Amino acid sequence: MPARPIRVKLKNELGNSTSLPAGEQYLHLHGQGEDLLITFPGPEPGLCARHTSGRRRVMRLRVPGIDGQMPESWHAALPSDWEDITLAQAHSLLPGMRVLHYAPASRLFPSIFAPLMAKLDPAPLIPPAKSLWLPGPKNALIIPELAHAARDLGLDTRRLPASLSPQDLRRLLEQERPSLFLSVNFHGLDPYGENQALLQAAGVPTAVWCVDNPLHLLTDQKHQLWKNLPLYVTDDWFVEPLRGMGADARHLPLGVSPRFFAPGRPCPSGNDLTFVGRSAFPDKDRFFAACRIPQELAKKAQAMPGRDAHFGWWRQRLPGLALWPGNDVRIIGLGAETASAAWRQECLAALAKEIDLTVVGDEQWQALLPGTRIQPPVDYYTGLADTYRNASFSLNLTSLLLPHGLTQRHFDVWACGGFLLTDNTPGMNIFPRELAQAVTFSSPKEAAELLRALAADPKRKEDLRRAWQMHVLEEHGYCRRLASITRDIIPSSSTTENPCNPWT
Structure with missing residues (x-):
């Protein structure tokens, strides 16, 4: 009867208890050379014998955080002729030698092994091209805006898929070294840090811009390496908790692209109001599956x-x-x-009783707001600007997932010629106080009163619209946002004179 496999349990780098699978099939050999580096022998060190036989030197990476969790029987099974080396020594030896790697370790301790394995066959250190790599889905927002902004800054743009395999990234890095790899919402960066490690090994500056709730986005990250990246967030509320976790968190609000929301005809001077938005969090049921909130708290909220x-x-x-x-x-x-859904529905239902309200969005609004005029969704890049220009007033309701947040409406509506009424959020502090106070409300009643007052004073409304449009276009374009990132991240970054002037 064959011996029962050894069952070893330990805690991975996220603190989760995990069993180490046993078997020679998990030992992968890489590289060339007379010496052998064993990154981790797995739960059965004896299975390495086939690969160590005849080697001039056999070295084993010593990682106290892992070794300290292994049983005494495992330590006793380590051959006495293996040389223990530190992680720093292992990095200094690569590339250029043969490596034996226990593959499951890359998922259990990615922050240790992803950077090490990235050095096995690194991309050539070629001079950086003046280019920006932008991974993301084909229909992603923000990506087209950033691509145009990059051209204004003199950078070529390469669009990459959102799910970028390490193998594909390695092939790309063999052809070109970009000036910057900018991930929006962690697109292009896998859950176990392999792509991040490959970019680091190739000397590519890398940054992440979270344009949604960053703590939600982080639920897909299974490693600690993300804390080494500049992490931009559009809502400054998240800076403190992220820094408390050891992250390099920085505030960078959303912006506008004049190419998609160019100044056009001003909105009319009527008293109608239009809201453009979804009725629910995208893919809500899947994302919040198994989540339950205390009913007592729900009632308080x-x-x-x-x-x-x-x-x-x-x-x-x-x-x-x-x-x-x-x-x-x-x-x-x-x-x-x-x-947030309750606040949004409360506002819209109350406003529908007071003023001429149109909701542009999905069919679910019909059930949520019976009797309200509902129009089908419009394409963000080709039809939304005209929707804002055609409305006397546009309405913004900011998601409660962003305590200090702003939305694209805070920039797009003003840029193209519309007029925005918005719920009051601390995120409005990035705008001049006199402009912000003139268009914000804290309740549906205040919103209706504000609309009526502005509709009755078309000159004041037009003066505010012009002031807002000028401020947003001059100070909050995506070109300026990207320029801010490049100044932070790219060594010796420089741009042409006034590359972000929206009036040229």
């Missing part, structure tokens, strides 16, 4: 006014839930999203 029951409020009342790693933070998010 329902009784709170305005935007008070935002993500930060839920976090304070659910302190036992980890922000990362794991999916616990989605429970906080479900609370905020539930409150």
Whole structure:
């Protein structure tokens, strides 16, 4: 009867208890050379014998955080002629020698092994091209805006798929070294840090810009390496908790692209109001599967006014839930999203009774707002600007998933010639105070009163519209946002004079 396989359990780098699969099939040999480096022999060191026989030197990577979890029998099974080396020594030896790697270790301790394995066959260190690599889905927002902004800054753009395999990335890096790899919402960066490690080994500056709730996005990251990246967030509320987790978090708001929301005819001077938006969080049921919120908290949130029951409020009342790693933070998010949907529906239902309201969005609005004029969705890049220009007033309701957030409406509506009324959020602090106070409200009643007052004073409305349009186009274009990133990330970055002037 064959011997029963050894079962070894240890905690991975995220603190989760995991069994190490046993078997020679998990030992992968890489590279060439007379010496052999064993990154981790797995639970049965004896299985390495076939690969160590006849080697001049056999070296084993010593990782105290892993070795300390292995049983005494494992330590006793390590051959005495193996030389222990540190992680720094292992990095200094690569590339240029043969490596034996226990493959499951790359998923258990990616922050240790992804950078090490990336050095086995690194891309050539060629001079950087003046180019920006932008991974993302074909229909992604922000990506086209950034591509145009890159051209204004004198950078060529290469669009890459959102799900980029390490093998494909390695092949691309053999052909070109970009000036910057910019990931929006972690697109192009795999859950186990392999692509990040390949980019680092190739000397490619890399940054992430989270344009949605970053703590939700981090639930897909299964490694600690992301903390080494500049992490831009559009909502400054998240800077403090992310830095508390060891991240290099920086605030960078959304912006506007004059190519898609160019100044056009001004909106009319009537008293109608248009809201453009979804009825629910995209793919809500899948994302929040298995999440449950305490009913007592849900009732408290329902009784709170305005935007008070935002993500930060839920976090304070659910302190036992980890922000990362794991999916616990989605429970906080479900609370905020539930409150957000209620706030949005409350505002729209109340406004529909007071003024001439049109909702542009999905069919679910018909059930949520019976009797309200509902129009089908419009394409963001080809039809939305005209929708804003045709409305006397456009309405913004900011998701409670973003405590200090702004939306694209805060920039797009003004840039193209529309007029925006928006719920009050601390994110409005990036705009001049006198402009922000003139268009914000805290309740549906205030929104209706504000609309009526501005509709009755078309000169004031037009003066505000022009001031907002000039400010947004001059200060908040995506060209300026990208220029800010390149100044931070690209060594000796320089741009042509006034490359982000929206009036040229």
